[in-house]
Amino acid sequence: MSVLIGVDFTSAPRAAKPITVAHGRLAGEEIHLDRLAALPDWPSFDALLNTPGPWLGAFDFPFGLPREGLTALGWPHPDWATLVRHVATLSKTDFRAALDADRLRRPMGARYPHRATDATAHSHSPMKLVNPPVGLMFFEGAPRLLAAGCRLPGLHDGDPMRIAVEAYPGLLARRITRASYKSDTRRKQSPERLAARQHIVAELIAGxxxxGLRLTLTxxxxxxxxxxxxxDWLDAVLALAQAARCARHGAPQFGMPAHADPLEGWIATA
Structure with missing residues (x-):
């Protein structure tokens, strides 16, 4: 599948902080960046998900929640779709209250259960609501994937022409450099972070x-x-690169590990 999408997600898209999207193609060893796009609201994101395939998209938000947390919450979770349908019935206030209550029941230092894939990727628990609010990203993103009918390898059998995998741009960035490369806070937008972005882009281009997958761009x-x-733009491109790696693995698994949890999900390239 050569048409690729990389998505840097936010749980509250707006003009000042849109969902950013990198559109591209995989041709042999080259990832061609065709264009960058900003989605300022949910209708534009829903339209992206419903774009006719074939395409493979890597989306930077957690597709699942940890089994341990779901058992404690008492939410139905015989499979991914059942869980997500339940979450879709909750208001954001009720969702937050449930995760807050679970966190407060747990001892200090162990307040956030993790998925197996989080341990591998060193990613945040998807039950966190702040710094970063990945729980809210799951709340907003996963039901939209289900409603759009996308196929999530290992989690949900949807349209085989619209494949969605979970991305984590920070995972790929850390393989290139341990230096911080971004900040939403203006006073922290330093020359050192600029240099880190230059290094990351150079390594993506070099392959x-x-x-060996090389990024091609203008x-x-x-x-x-x-x-x-x-x-935000660089994270979308890093997600695009993770999508390319999954496309390289091909159907039906698209790089999904053999031990991946069919409820919790898996992070591409972890």
């Missing part, structure tokens, strides 16, 4: 980040990725 696109101090 050293993902087993000078203008390169400038945009490096100049964006918040890192």
């Amino acid at each position: 050293t980040a993902l087993a 000078p203008e696109q390169r400038t945009s990725l490096i100049a964006d101090a918040r890192g």
Whole structure:
């Protein structure tokens, strides 16, 4: 599947902080960045999910919740779709209250259960509501994937022409550099972070980040990725690279590990 989408997600899209999307193609060893797009609201994101395939998209939000947390919450979870349908019946207030109550029941230092894939990728628990609010990202994102009828390998059999996998741009960025490369806070948007973005982009172009897959882009696109101090455009492109890696693995697993949990989900390239 050569048409690719990389998505840097937010649980509250707006003009000042949109969902950012990298559209591209996989041709041999090259990931071609065709264009970047900003989605300022949910209708534009829903329209993206319902774009006719074939395409493979990597989305930067958790697709699942940890089994341990679901058992404690008492939510139905015989399978992924049943869980997500239940979550879709909850208001955001009720969802937050349930996760807050679970957190407060747990001892300090162990207040957030993790998925197996989080341990591998060193990612945040999807039951966190702040810094970052990945729980709210699951709340907003997963029901939309289900409603759109996308196929999630290992989790849900939907349209085989619209494949969605979970991305984590930070995982790929850390394989290139441990240096911080972005910040939403203006006073932290330093020359050092600018240099880190330059390094990440250079490694993506060189093909050293993902087993020989090389990013191809225009000078203008390169400038945009490096100049964006918040890192939203670069994160979308990192997700695009993770989508390319999954496309390289191909159907039906798209790189899903053999031990992946069919409820919790899995992070691409972890």
